[in-house]
Amino acid sequence: MNKEEALQLIVIDDSSNDAETVSNMLRNAGQVVHTISVEDDEDLREAIKSQACDMVLSKPEVPLFSALDAINLLRQLGQDLPVIILNQKSTDLDVELLKAGARDYVSLEQPERLAHVLLREQADIRTRRRCTHIEKSLEETNIRAQGLVDSSRDAIAYVHEGMHIYANDSYAKIFGHTDVIELEGTPIMDMINADDHAKFKEYLRSYLKGKTQTDTLEITGLKLGGGSFAITMEFSPANFEGEVCIQIIIRDQSSNKELEQKLNELSKQDLVTGTYNRQFFMENLAAVAGKDAMQGVVLYIAPDNFDDIREQAGLSGRDLVIAEFAHLLKPLLPDENSVLSRYESHMFAALLPDTDTKQAEETAATIVKAVEEHVFDTGNGTVNISCSIGIAEYNEAIENPQDVVTRAHKAQQKVSNSGGNNYDVYNVDAAEMEEKELRLVWTKRLKIALRDNYFRLLYQPIVSLTGDPNENYQVLLRMLDEQGNDISPADFLPAAADTGLEGAIDRWVLSRGVKSLSTQRKAGKPTNFFIKLSETSLKDPTLLPWLAQLFKAAKLDSGVLTLEVNEKHAQANLKMLKTLAEGLQQLHIRLAITGFGEADNPTNIFKHCNPQFIKFSGKLVSTMASEPASMNKVKELTAAAKEVPAQCVAESVEDASTLAVIYSCGLDYIQGYFLQQPAADMNYDFSSM
Numbered sequence: 036m037n038k039e040e041a042l043q044l045i046v047i048d049d050s051s052n053d054a055e056t057v058s059n060m061l062r063n064a065g066q067v068v069h070t071i072s073v074e075d076d077e078d079l080r081e082a083i084k085s086q087a088c089d090m091v092l093s094k095p096e097v098p099l100f101s102a103l104d105a106i107n108l109l110r111q112l113g114q115d116l117p118v119i120i121l122n123q124k125s126t127d128l129d130v131e132l133l134k135a136g137a138r139d140y141v142s143l144e145q146p147e148r149l150a151h152v153l154l155r156e157q158a159d160i161r162t163r164r165r166c167t168h169i170e171k172s173l174e175e176t177n178i179r180a181q182g183l184v185d186s187s188r189d190a191i192a193y194v195h196e197g198m199h200i201y202a203n204d205s206y207a208k209i210f211g212h213t214d215v216i217e218l219e220g221t222p223i224m225d226m227i228n229a230d231d232h233a234k235f236k237e238y239l240r241s242y243l244k245g246k247t248q249t250d251t252l253e254i255t256g257l258k259l260g261g262g263s264f265a266i267t268m269e270f271s272p273a274n275f276e277g278e279v280c281i282q283i284i285i286r287d288q289s290s291n292k293e294l295e296q297k298l299n300e301l302s303k304q305d306l307v308t309g310t311y312n313r314q315f316f317m318e319n320l321a322a323v324a325g326k327d328a329m330q331g332v333v334l335y336i337a338p339d340n341f342d343d344i345r346e347q348a349g350l351s352g353r354d355l356v357i358a359e360f361a362h363l364l365k366p367l368l369p370d371e372n373s374v375l376s377r378y379e380s381h382m383f384a385a386l387l388p389d390t391d392t393k394q395a396e397e398t399a400a401t402i403v404k405a406v407e408e409h410v411f412d413t414g415n416g417t418v419n420i421s422c423s424i425g426i427a428e429y430n431e432a433i434e435n436p437q438d439v440v441t442r443a444h445k446a447q448q449k450v451s452n453s454g455g456n457n458y459d460v461y462n463v464d465a466a467e468m469e470e471k472e473l474r475l476v477w478t479k480r481l482k483i484a485l486r487d488n489y490f491r492l493l494y495q496p497i498v499s500l501t502g503d504p505n506e507n508y509q510v511l512l513r514m515l516d517e518q519g520n521d522i523s524p525a526d527f528l529p530a531a532a533d534t535g536l537e538g539a540i541d542r543w544v545l546s547r548g549v550k551s552l553s554t555q556r557k558a559g560k561p562t563n564f565f566i567k568l569s570e571t572s573l574k575d576p577t578l579l580p581w582l583a584q585l586f587k588a589a590k591l592d593s594g595v596l597t598l599e600v601n602e603k604h605a606q607a608n609l610k611m612l613k614t615l616a617e618g619l620q621q622l623h624i625r626l627a628i629t630g631f632g633e634a635d636n637p638t639n640i641f642k643h644c645n646p647q648f649i650k651f652s653g654k655l656v657s658t659m660a661s662e663p664a665s666m667n668k669v670k671e672l673t674a675a676a677k678e679v680p681a682q683c684v685a686e687s688v689e690d691a692s693t694l695a696v697i698y699s700c701g702l703d704y705i706q707g708y709f710l711q712q713p714a715a716d717m718n719y720d721f722s723s724m
Contacts, residue, residue: 041067044155045082047093048072053121053143057092060146061153075099076108083114089157090117090138095128106136115163117156132632175351190285193275194223197239201275209266209285211259223283228255228263242270242281256285306378307354311386313384316376317436320386324436332395334385335425335443336364336402339455341381344418352413356420357381359411367402369394376722380635384440386692392428399424399458407456409430411567421456423447428461435533481514485539489515492547493713495686497565497706498721500698505561505720509706510548511713512540536580537569546585552596553589555717562717565597565627565648570604574611579618586622593623596649602630602637609643616644629686632668636655638675649676653687659700660692664700670700677701 046054054072061068071082082088091109093102106118114696116539120132120140129140138156141149184191188204192199199218207215210226227235241247256266266285273282303315323329337504338344338360345353359442361383365375369387378384387395406422425446429439446461484490490512497507514522529535548566555562572578586596590675598619604613605628616626627648631637632655640646651669658665673683688707697705711719 041069042090042153043086043088044068044070044153045079045088046070046072047074047079047091047092047097047102047105049074049097049099053094057121057149059141061150064146064150066150066154073100079105079108080112083112083116089117089160090119090153092119092121094121095132095252102132102137102403103135106132110136115160115167117160119152119156150560175411192218192223192283193273193278193280194283194468195275195278195280197223199223200278200280205701207574209264210256211262220617226257231255243606255580291695308358308377310361310365310383311374311376313376313378315387316374316384317440319374320429320439323386323388324439325433330428330430331386331388331390333427333429333439333443334387334395334399335378335427335440335447336383336385336697337447337451338381338406339421339423339451341641344420348413348415348418352415353381355414356411356418359409360406360420360422362411363405364402367398367405369398378440382444384443390676392426395426396458396460398427400559403456403458411484423450424458426458426460465606471510472529474533477527478534478536481527481531481536481540484514485536485543490540490543490547491515491521491715492544492551493715494717495706495713496711496719496721497704498628498710498719499704503704505563506717506719507563507565507704508719509713510544510551510564510566510715512544532569532571535571537571538575541567541569541572542581545582549585549589549591549596553591556591556672558597560717563595563597565599567599567601567629570601570608573600573604573608573615579615579622582618586624594625597625597627599627599629599650602628602632602640602652605640606634609640612640613643616646627684632672637672641675641679641681645679650684650686650702651682651702654709656685656687656693656697656707657689659696661691666696666700669702673701 044057045366046055046057048054054070058068058070071086071088073079073082073221079100093100093105095102102118102120109116109118117138118136120129120130120137121143122129122140129137139152141152143149182408185203187203188205190203190209192206194200194204199221202215202218204215207213207218210218212218217241224235225472235252235254238247238252242250250270252268252270254266254268255263257263257582269284269286271282271284275282298358303311305312309410320333323331344356348356357377360381361375361377364383364385368375368385369390372388374386376384376386387398390398402424403422406420410417410419425443425448427439427442427446429436433439439552442461442463446459450459451455493511493513494508495511497509499505499507512524514524514527516522528537528540531540544566548564552562552564568578600612600615619626625647626644627650628640628646628649630650630652633652649672651672655665655669660666669685676683682703683701684704684706685702686706688694688705688709690709694705694709
């Protein structure tokens, strides 16, 4: 059980006996508990101030402090903490304390009831805290949304029962008004040419009944003081300050070119920091690294101990620190040709063209000092941080631009592991030269394996827990050595990625897999295959046309093949994932997201595509039986996936205890060595489950 699930108790007790009794009682019941014993109001104030607590336990009376005193003090401090009364038997005082605000009373001689009451109150207080956080987030969202409406160049108004209840400046302006207040309470019909009144009324009547075929209406608007003009109104249901109403938008068509330009700029930017995004950074690096007469450096910059900052400042505070960190970095780079990007989470990468190592070290030293001396605002306070910087050169000898970033990252990690607040230059050593030679060897071996078919396919069953009559198999790849022995994918797939042969290997697997699947289906077997795609294939624009030809030749039924994309690769290539998903849908090929649940925001993928399957990561599945947090996360993400809807698969099921937990989480399929290890034959008995 992790720290967040432990019960954090304050026990008002003059002898510490009650605190010890409660602790032992709960620990014997298998509950992790942390108790703080206090005797008076000063102790209680300090306990609340020093750490987060879940509830307060108190006898009705102790020599220096009573339960009623505690209730009144908590109310005075504005603390939403439940108070539980510890009493040997019920008394009139207990009832009075309940009226004063105590949540319950219970005897120490009733350990099971005490444990139930405490766990109930723990769940309740944490639910209330989550609700408070959600309400605050909603309020902030509404404020931001209102700000967007007010600053929009599009004319926006809210209408209730035919009357304006709000409009922005753009709306007032196009109708000739100078003040939006003039429009409040004004009938919408006053803004429409008399010749279009009947048309507008009929449309609005149909719209409110849900009978319209379109959400737009072309009519003639009427300006204040005379004059008319053609407008297109867009209608949508809305809620303004608790009032159910209709939102009307009149688009500013004159700003299309400007909007297109702004969207193009936004596609290159990270919205939180205002810096460039990773994709734009890599495009710029690829344009110079490995090119003749081009040289420069990459800086990899990261705040030290950022997990501590995130825990201290919270999510909103974290974003404020990241944005301020980026704002501090920008003017410290050498010139306008420098490219600063938010590379990943709180990591930044800077491209410095025409810069040598010495100049880069001077820049890095300036950044380190500036960050150390700066005080960062978290919204609710301030924080001091330091940073670590890695420096790596690029020149015409670079074959893969990603190598430059990787080297700079390694140098940054070295600094971070040594305490941070410094910089380091990555030096290519002898070991890396040997690695390059090894890469050449692997390139040759992989090309020979592709040419001479030194690969083979294995199959592992994916078993339904909900009665799916199909026989689903995961298709896995093994490479053969000169003696015909299997080479683990862990050995050759990284080499394939390094040598640029991932895509070719994917196509080898797909072509052989589709042929094998076609054979199974022709034999009357209800077989479905799941086949993995590499990041290279995800980004390959020629894959979909190639798949279309392959599927056409195989004459396979719809929905018998599922292609898998790893969550990490999907999150890093959302635009390409969306393109792939749309193409696969046209080909009647299903999409699965594998390794699901490890990203910071896994469900973000659902905004860009609707996968038919999600496969939870083996790391998450393997800890479900031992770590309730993992099980709860799987339950939560499963519920989100069902909304898509997507079916859920548990990978890496290795033992019966994990399987037992899976049944309670609502998953649809299981896969792993507990069922069967990968085999050359598809002979699993699916009727055994």
